[in-house]
Amino acid sequence: MTSNEQHPSDEANPLRSLTLDQLRRRTSMKWRTYPEDVLPLWVAEMDVPLAAPVVRAVTEAMELGDTGYPVGTAYAEALAAFAGKRWGWDDLAVERTAIVPDVMLGVVEMLKLVTGPGDPVIVNPPVYPPFYEFVTHLDRRVVEAPVGADLRIDLGVLEEAFRRAAAGGGRAAYLLCSPHNPTGTVHTADELGAVAALAERYGVRVVADEIHAPVVPVGARFVPYLSVPGAERGLALMSASKGWNLAGLKAALALAGPGAAADLARMPEEVGHGPSHVGVLAHTAALRDGTAWLDSVLAGIDENRRLLTRLLAEHLPGVVHRPGEATYLAWLDCRPLDLGDDPADVFLRRGRVALSSGIPFGTGGAGHLRLNLATSPEVITQAVRRMAAAVG
Numbered sequence: 001m002t003s004n005e006q007h008p009s010d011e012a013n014p015l016r017s018l019t020l021d022q023l024r025r026r027t028s029m030k031w032r033t034y035p036e037d038v039l040p041l042w043v044a045e046m047d048v049p050l051a052a053p054v055v056r057a058v059t060e061a062m063e064l065g066d067t068g069y070p071v072g073t074a075y076a077e078a079l080a081a082f083a084g085k086r087w088g089w090d091d092l093a094v095e096r097t098a099i100v101p102d103v104m105l106g107v108v109e110m111l112k113l114v115t116g117p118g119d120p121v122i123v124n125p126p127v128y129p130p131f132y133e134f135v136t137h138l139d140r141r142v143v144e145a146p147v148g149a150d151l152r153i154d155l156g157v158l159e160e161a162f163r164r165a166a167a168g169g170g171r172a173a174y175l176l177c178s179p180h181n182p183t184g185t186v187h188t189a190d191e192l193g194a195v196a197a198l199a200e201r202y203g204v205r206v207v208a209d210e211i212h213a214p215v216v217p218v219g220a221r222f223v224p225y226l227s228v229p230g231a232e233r234g235l236a237l238m239s240a241s242k243g244w245n246l247a248g249l250k251a252a253l254a255l256a257g258p259g260a261a262a263d264l265a266r267m268p269e270e271v272g273h274g275p276s277h278v279g280v281l282a283h284t285a286a287l288r289d290g291t292a293w294l295d296s297v298l299a300g301i302d303e304n305r306r307l308l309t310r311l312l313a314e315h316l317p318g319v320v321h322r323p324g325e326a327t328y329l330a331w332l333d334c335r336p337l338d339l340g341d342d343p344a345d346v347f348l349r350r351g352r353v354a355l356s357s358g359i360p361f362g363t364g365g366a367g368h369l370r371l372n373l374a375t376s377p378e379v380i381t382q383a384v385r386r387m388a389a390a391v392g
Contacts, residue, residue, distance in 0.1 A: 061281050096261050105274065113267060119173070211252075220325040315387070
């Protein structure tokens with residue numbers, strides 16, 4: 001499998017397209033949770049106009065009154081074509097997919113299929129906070145297997161978690177975040193192959209959240225979990241929502257390896273009523289026709305990642321930042337600044353910058369914060385200067 005197939009794009013950087021005044025007209029969570037004097041660099045929304053193919057698809061649906069219920073496999077077919085071109089994965093089986101409302105609700109449905117109440121679900125903290133919230137709400141038990149000091153999966157720690165989960169009886173699952181949120185780590189084929197081998201050895205079912213898979217730039221190699229040897233009993237969730245900023249247009253796909261086809265077939269028919277038909281149309285258009293726009297965004301995110309590194313070195317040299325390989329998120333270790341367990345709170349109160357607190361990300365999150373890079377360079381620059389002034 002080759003690295004991501006990407007090509008230079010003539011499209012302007014979408015991250016430079018909108019002014020702060022335009023963005024503040026938005027009514028979504030990112031822009032309406034805090035007062036107007038706060039710069040929001042927290043929740044995973046991008047400050048971009050939508051890709052033209054998505055706008056066309058939604059506009060045409062509105063003009064036609066095409067706002068009924070979703071049907072068919074066009075979304076899965078578009079994802080399969082994208083996966084083949086982008087990741088060299090030609091084995092995405094459309095017949096082993098199902099439309100679900102969004103990735104996290106899809107995760108819940110997959111966990112229902114392979115675990116029961118009280119069963120353990122292993123996660124790799126620090127990790128996306130809804131992993132804890134949704135699993136707990138589902139009446140499953142979270143078991144932590146923290147990442148290593150290098151922010152990669154610690155296979156020894158993971159094996160011990162698998163061993164303990166298997167010894168406790170019941171059915172165990174491993175909720176894999178790939179690429180990893182918040183660190184931006186892209187798991188290698190060898191790492192994922194080792195995960196698959198451990199899962200088979202201990203009878204743990206793997207459910208992979210791959211929502212950030214499209215947000216992997218040139219030079220990094222995303223490997224779909226279901227593409228690695230030994231992952232035949234795995235399940236995965238994918239979506240265009242993060243890559244094309246479509247969180248408000250609900251739709252995602254559940255994918256099953258050949259050994260999990262029977263599990264996916266048991267998913268209740270009513271789950272497929274949750275996705276938005278217009279969302280399915282938007283996601284399909286993004287995957288099919290929105291790659292040039294995506295490449296422009298990824299180039300802009302790379303520029304912002306380098307900019308953040310320079311700004312931190314100049315204004316906040318105490319902050320430890322290991323730039324991630326993927327996602328548009330930056331994981332910052334602020335412990336050298338002695339701001340306590342929740343530096344995001346300090347930067348909000350003193351600097352009027354909204355960032356994601358590291359505490360809800362689980363073990364290893366205290367003293368850290370997550371910063372959203374998917375905005376203009378000017379906003380990032382202003383935010384870091386405010387943060388520096390807050391602790392100066």
